[in-house]
Amino acid sequence: MPDTSALHSASDALAAGRQVQSGRIRAISENLANADSVPDTPGGTPYARKIAVFAPVVADSPGDPVGRIVRDTSDFKSRYDPTSPGADLKGYVRLPNVNIAVESADLQQVIRNYELSMSASASISTLTQATINLIS
Template sequence: MAREVSGGDLAAAALRIHQGRIRLSVENLANAQSSASTPGGEPYRRKIAVFEPITGETDEPPAVRVVRDRTAFPTIQSPGHPAADAQGNLMLPNVRPATEMGELRSAMRAYEANLRTIATLDDVKGKTIDLLKS
């Protein structure tokens, strides 16, 4: 049997989702300049949040899966770098800082909007209780 999902439940679930988005964007930005630890090895691969729909059929919070971005790594010539391959090619992370900053800004705005939703719901509940008391 499906349980009823309230506005507060949805806003709280959305807070968790956007918190995960923020965490991933910050992690991606922190690793945007990292290189592989071994010669010819792969550098940090960008992480992306994939969301499962909120159905109300379970009491579990919505699932957020983390997948690795499969786009190609950019390469540069850097023969002296310890992580460069035998030809002197160095693979860089597939993180684009401008894209991550946009994603971070979007996630922060969505998080803030859900905080405002929860505050508004609390205000409406309080006013309803006040009306019922009088």
């Protein structure tokens, strides 16, 4: 019987990578959903962009990827809108530090990574089936 542990390791690593991409998609989706939100209270703190950060996955023993969500510490934007409930005493509203163009580009990259992972998984499946057919 041939040793297929390398194929199993590769499949596990690809599954862990897809899990990472799913975490990134959740963070990006939340950022896009809150890109135009404003604070409810005068001078309130706006939504801070979230970034999914993951530890590297080792191919030999991928396990579950360890990750966390961190807040982007870049400056918030501001806009003069004295009618907003979130405006400070000078009439300025602090807006989220979310750049829709950056989030869209990140989302496209995540989708490409996910698709490549699915394609690689399909190739491993095909290779496994061909191996089984050879030894049968």
